[in-house]
Amino acid sequence: MEEQVGQIWDRLITRIAQQGYPDAAVTLDQIKAPLGVFFRALGGDSALRVTATTATLHKARRNWLQRVAGSGRKVELAWQDETCLYLPAQLDVFPDAQLNRDLYFWLAAMAGARVPAETHRNQNWIVDNQQRTLYTLRQFRGLHQRYLSLVRAYSALRPQPEKLKPDAAAQERAIQQALTDPGSVGALPEARFAPDPVPLWLHPDPPRSAGLSNTADGQDRSASKGETRQAQQRRRQAERVEKPEDQGFTLGVRHEADLFSFGEFCKMDRGTDEEDDLDQAEDIANDIDKMSVAQDNTTVASRIKFDLDLPSEQEDDIPLSEGMLYPEWDFKKAQLLPDQCRVIPMLSRNAVDCELPEHLQKPARRLRRQFESLSARPQWIRGQYEGDKLDLDAYLDYRGAISSGGSAHAGDPRLYYQKRPLVRDMACLLLADLSLSTDAWVNDNHQVIDVIRDSVHLFAESLHASGDQFAIHGFSSRRREHVRFNCIKDFNENYNAKVRGRIADISPGFYTRMGAAIRHATDLLGKQSAEKKLLLLLTDGKPNDLDRYEGRYGVEDTRKAILEARNQGLIPFCITIDEEANQYLPYLFGHQGYTFIRQAEQLPKRLPQLYMTLTGKLFGG
Template structure:
């Protein structure tokens, strides 16, 4: 009975303390696509990802009902860093849904402004507001409606202590007349949160020393994005605690408001028995602290086993190629920063096309033969190789009828309609391709079938093409697998190399694109297509992660266009819409939502691009 009454009391107090409007809520999942387009349309950094902001404690004065219900301690505010634009996961501040939606759009517009980060928080937000309203006067009406509705929700300065009232007066003045406040008065307690502005002190992860070989592992599969996957937690890195075996508590733990338990986590292990419980526990924590234990030799042993012996590895061609890499923070191209090694399969016996693909290959070849170079006769020409009998007969008929022969051409001229086109296909052979695209096929198997059918189709057109695969293990070991060069024929040897492809390591995409661009630029054809086939973002063990890898890849694509090439990406990554428009442009990529359809879709995409 006591427990039942307690639950009813908790429900009653929580409902009374809740000042949100669930019936008018707008979520980030609903407006995420619009927000991304709006941010870039207003001139925002196209390389930023869109993500949900974690809740942070504000420390400001709360109403007595909120203190009684132990609610209202956290708030979701907007901020941006070098890689991500973080917006509230949901906004239900106002009773009108349109106002909540307008608040999302206003925060996006405010984030697109370029401001001096060294200025105080209240000055920064006023500058951003002024700049946004000057550049986009159409937002002024929405901003005024938001301010008017928001000030009605804030606590009146008359009921606050003197120091907090001075802060509130300053914030209200800055909202109503941006640029009128130069400083925020000090107070004993933090000010009330201002959801119309950017976060005053965004939680940033502590930067620590990175161990050799540390980096984010390749994502094994693309998971469907949900509202829960958008939510991010504040994380920080710390040194390994000394007391790894726990501690002896000489007091009652119940007397503590909260306590933290150290748990050893084996990151490479994906299948945990209590993964759901761990996820729920993580949601209740203010921040996640991660430390590296140098004694975890199992993960290191796993990476060593992934490195094949020289006798078992692919054959090395040449001494390697030095390539530059773009540092987006310094905005410089670092010369000779990467080492690319061209390789060819050592054990690749010539073979025929796999039996399951032969029927599809025959159909594709018959379709693509229509694109092959053809001979065509032009009628009624003033000169040519043969007499046009139809034109001559018409001419004689008109002459005998007294109508005159006219100036009609009497010859047929023969022309050759050639496809002056070269295509280089780069296939991502990173570790993530070892994941399963469907119940019975891995991503690498889907890529292998795609290469087979792509080659069969292009052989029917007579177009010149080359096939390469790539993966990487840091900047000093970018593996560039030659499957078919431009000078080689598509035959059993090429099919043997395609059969021999296997998942590699990581995805240093910029270096592979630069080498592919160099090979393609050497071809004399008037049209040159650089086709990238991938299943995820640029990624490697070192700092080639996140924004760094994205911007290097973008710079490599820009260099390819400067050489007169046409880069195009075909991907099966469900999150590709978050970053590929920044890399290739809105019309420079294609997303195949069902990976198993890639072998059939790839040749058809090529036909559409080169018809």
């Protein structure tokens, strides 16, 4: 009974102490798409993705209700780093939903404004935000009225200086003056407490990771598929520490300091999900101000690294050469680093000649009939002096020119259609991502690698029937010195049972150093003499590898490799089943340069259809 009363009291006092206007709340999920377009249109870094921030502690004074409820200790403020623009998951600052929506766009504009580095170097946070506000208003004059509306509405919600103690009142007047007249406040007066956070400004001291690697993100990517809640995407502040000694369950002396030290270390086994209450675990994680992460000798991560060691020479695929060296783009230095990656062409050691799997026989027959018609399909050519049928539009234009007073020679007498065989001078290279993430399950019946294997089978059957030149390769990597390039079918190789055996032997492994693989594929495809050259990339996730090839670095290098391919006259196009693809693929390939297959099991059927659509556009079909 006491526990129930306590829970009711906790909910009641928390609701009473809550600040904001929940009925007028706007969430980041609701406006994420237009907000991203707005941010990039105003000059924001197109490589940054928009995501939810994390709540951080502030040092402002809390009212007595908040102290009783134990709430109001944290606040969500906007900030950005080299990978993301972080915005509050929800804004309910104003009683008007439109104002909350406008606040999202104002924060995105502030983050996207190009502020000279010298204007905020070595300045305090209030001067920095004022300068950024001034530059934002100068660059985007259309935001002036929106900003004034936000300031007027927000000033009415701020504490009234006359009701505060002298030192706090001086601070509050300075804050309100800085909002209404940006650039007029040079410093914040000292006071016992910090001022209330200002949601119209960027974070004064944003959280930073303390030397943590994102490698685990790539290893655990398959575990996060399907997560759509904004709370699951929040950034968390962390630090790397040594693993504490096992303290057991006995406390010799129950001093308060010892209790806090004991309670702050929580062993979180990332290798299992067998906790009794996962929602409670997530709530605890949200309440932790900074996570201290230590390496445990029994973690799954260690076993994964062991499993990813290269197989013995007798078990591994056959290397066809010592490999080719390729550069890699360092976006921080804005230069290509020469000879950074070694791409090693490899041939399957265990592939056995085979026929097409039984479950693919029927769809393959249908696709072969469709693609055989591509090479034999005729095309109607307009504007001919003689031909198979009259072009009515051209004839009417011709008669109109004569009736308007011109001579019979005034109009263009090319009035006929002529049917000619369609010439398809086409070369396509399919590059399949064979990294470890393809070992994940699509549903209870199929793995991603099964779907890719079936897709490549039907793709090969289709292109063989069309007569187009094509090659198929796969790739994975283990750091920059070992980028594996699996040769499944070369351009000069016939499609036969041997190639089908190599497709059947496709297996997942290692990581995704995408830039190096694309550069090698570009070299192979660029050597073909075809009129149109299509580079198809089939993937299920972002670029990543064990070394620093992760996050922004991997994305920027991949984008550079794609631009290099375009400059050589190739047409890169990406087919993905990654649910987060819209966060980075528009930056890599452009909005028209990729497609997302929502149901991964549909990929085998969709891939040949996409090829037919793409090549139809290229040849005017």
